[in-house]
Amino acid sequence: SAVISQKPSRDICQRGTSLTIQCQVDSQVTMMFWYRQQPGQSLTLIATANQGSEATYESGFVIDKFPISRPNLTFSTLTVSNMSPEDSSIYLCSVAAQGNTEAFFGQGTRLTVV
Amino acid sequence: QKEVEQDPGPLSVPEGAIVSLNCTYSNSAFQYFMWYRQYSRKGPELLMYTYSSGNKEDGRFTAQVDKSSKYISLFIRDSQPSDSATYLCAMTPTGGFKTIFGAGTRLFVKA
Numbered sequence: 001s002a003v004i005s006q007k008p009s010r011d012i013c014q015r016g017t018s019l020t021i022q023c024q025v026d027s028q029v030t031m032m033f034w035y036r037q038q039p040g041q042s043l044t045l046i047a048t049a050n051q052g053s054e055a056t057y058e059s060g061f062v063i064d065k066f067p068i069s070r071p072n073l074t075f076s077t078l079t080v081s082n083m084s085p086e087d088s089s090i091y092l093c094s095v096a097a098q099g100n101t102e103a104f105f106g107q108g109t110r111l112t113v114v
Numbered sequence: 115q116k117e118v119e120q121d122p123g124p125l126s127v128p129e130g131a132i133v134s135l136n137c138t139y140s141n142s143a144f145q146y147f148m149w150y151r152q153y154s155r156k157g158p159e160l161l162m163y164t165y166s167s168g169n170k171e172d173g174r175f176t177a178q179v180d181k182s183s184k185y186i187s188l189f190i191r192d193s194q195p196s197d198s199a200t201y202l203c204a205m206t207p208t209g210g211f212k213t214i215f216g217a218g219t220r221l222f223v224k225a
Contacts, residue, residue, distance in 0.1 A: 001160070042120075042202060043158070043215045092157055096213075102148060103204070103213050105157035 002027055002095050006106030013083055013113050020079045021109045023093030028073035033094040033103065034066070043092065049076045083113045117141050120203055120216030129225050133190040137203035137216045140184065144205040144214075147179050149188045152200045152218065161201075162188065193223045 003026040013019050023032065032049040046066055047055040055068040069077045080087050093106040120137045127133055135149075145166055150158035162177040164170045164186075170177045176189040186205075190197055203216040 004157075006157075040122075042217045045212065102146070102160055102163050104160060105150075108157040110155065 002029065002104045004093055004095060004104060004106035006093050006109055008109055009107060010110040011112070013111065015084050015113055017083055018079055018081045019083065019111060020077050021091055021093070023076045023078070023106055025074045025095055029095040030073070031096050032070065032076045033096070034068065034076075034078045035092040035094060035105075037090040037092060037108070039089070046078070046091075049078075080111065083111075085113045087111065088113045115140060117214050118203065118205060118216045121219055122217050124220040124222055126222040126224060127193055129193060129195060129223055131193050131223070133188075133193050133197070133221060133223075135188040135190075135201050135203075135219050135221070137186050137205075138184055139186070139205060139214075141205075141207065141214075142181075142184070143207035145208040146206040147177070147186050148204040148206075148213070149175075149177055150202040150204060150215075152202060154199075158202055190221075193221075195223050195225045197221060198223050 005024045007022045034046040035043040037043050045058050046061045047057040049055045049068050049070040051070045067079045090108045090110050092108045094103045096103050118139045147164045149162040151161045152158045164177045164179050167179045167181045174191045178187040200218040200220050202218040204213050206213045
């Protein structure tokens with residue numbers, strides 16, 4: 001398994017501002033994923049962060065709103081831009097085991113936009 | 115129709131009960147099946163992982179996969195108050211990496 005550290009663990013932000021969430025893994029991984037978990041809901045994949053190339057976004061998520069960086073095989077950031085109260089959610093970083101089957105998660109960032 | 119269906123509960127049981135959690139799915143390409151446990155204000159924690167059909171046991175937990183019925187289950191024996199959490203099923207297709215999650219079932223085990 002992988003140990004994933006995510007920062008910040010929570011934040012309260014003003015609408016219209018941006019927040020960058022950091023994800024650090026204790027081993028090199030090919031693929032890192034960013035999920036959103038809205039209150040009472042399951043996990044929705046935002047994008048796959050690939051090292052050395054642009055992130056791949058799922059339907060309904062765009063790079064201008066959720067820019068992602070992946071500078072190396074152990075680190076990624078997700079920025080939530082121009083936030084609105086609808087962005088209030090838990091954001092989770094995840095990595096997949098070899099073979100891309102089991103996924104492991106960080107503790108998540110609980111974001112509240114006021 | 116969602117790819118993965120899971121009853122959100124909540125499910126409330128007395129301590130010591132056997133708990134059965136279930137998911138159904140529609141995509142026959144799913145080959146890897148996982149159960150995650152998520153405590154309040156925490157990220158999901160991988161609990162059980164099964165490949166294709168069959169059973170897998172780990173302590174008080176048993177995962178079952180019935181691919182013919184597109185149905186997976188997690189059984190918890192001798193449930194404890196510390197088992198109170200949300201349990202999410204998840205599955206990944208062969209050759210793919212996009213894991214699909216169920217909605218999660220909230221479980222309460224009363225002392």
